[in-house]
Amino acid sequence: MESRGNCILCGKPIYYGEKYVNDSGNLYHLSCYLKLKEKFDATRLEEKAKLEKIKEEEKAKLKIIEKEKEAEQEKLYEVFKASIEKPNLETKTLKEETEEEEKAVEEEKQKSLIPPTKEVIDPQIQTKEEGDKKIFMISLPDIKSENEIEIKELYKSIEIKARVGDKVYFQIIPTQGKILSKKFENSTLTLELEKE
Ligand SMILES: [Zn+2]
Numbered sequence: 001m002e003s004r005g006n007c008i009l010c011g012k013p014i015y016y017g018e019k020y021v022n023d024s025g026n027l028y029h030l031s032c033y034l035k036l037k038e039k040f041d042a043t044r045l046e047e048k049a050k051l052e053k054i055k056e057e058e059k060a061k062l063k064i065i066e067k068e069k070e071a072e073q074e075k076l077y078e079v080f081k082a083s084i085e086k087p088n089l090e091t092k093t094l095k096e097e098t099e100e101e102e103k104a105v106e107e108e109k110q111k112s113l114i115p116p117t118k119e120v121i122d123p124q125i126q127t128k129e130e131g132d133k134k135i136f137m138i139s140l141p142d143i144k145s146e147n148e149i150e151i152k153e154l155y156k157s158i159e160i161k162a163r164v165g166d167k168v169y170f171q172i173i174p175t176q177g178k179i180l181s182k183k184f185e186n187s188t189l190t191l192e193l194e195k196e
Contacts, residue, residue: 007032118166125171129195133180138189140169146184151191153179160189 003013009032014020019030124139142164152159162169177194
């Protein structure tokens with residue numbers, strides 16, 4: 001019997017009258033070709049399944065990475081939110097420092113408005129007693145009004161201060177008696193004090 005040639009798969013001759021397949025010049029028995037195709041398809045399916053599995057795994061990995069990223073961002077946001085709601089101590093200290101500095105500058109400015117004191121004058125004082133009162137008459141020439149006089153009642157003394165230009169009148173009366181009345185007239189401050 002004459003043959004067309006040998007089957008690529010099984011190597012046996014393909015006789016005339018037998019069903020065969022010519023695939024790009026390669027001859028197969030039809031049954032061999034179908035077997036091969038089946039095997040090929042199965043392999044392809046297997047490969048496809050493998051690929052699918054790899055893809056799924058990649059997806060799962062990506063999801064984990066994304067979740068980690070989200071968590072990281074959530075954490076950063078929490079830190080950011082906290083920094084807005086509760087400014088950290090460093091910021092507060094800085095703010096306080098700034099305020100203190102501003103205050104110091106303001107005080108310096110106020111001081112510079114007051115002329116520097118060149119002379120401290122002990123004012124003339126006259127005293128007299130009247131019943132249970134002790135009266136002090138303090139002479140403060142050039143002082144125009146009571147508002148220019150600073151009177152401080154301290155624990156064991158009374159401090160009197162009045163400024164005229166670059167001069168300051170300054171007097172301390174050692175007493176524990178309270179001030180009963182004060183009056184300013186004709187450049188004289190009259191203080192009535194409790195006798196000790
Ligand atoms: Zn064959």
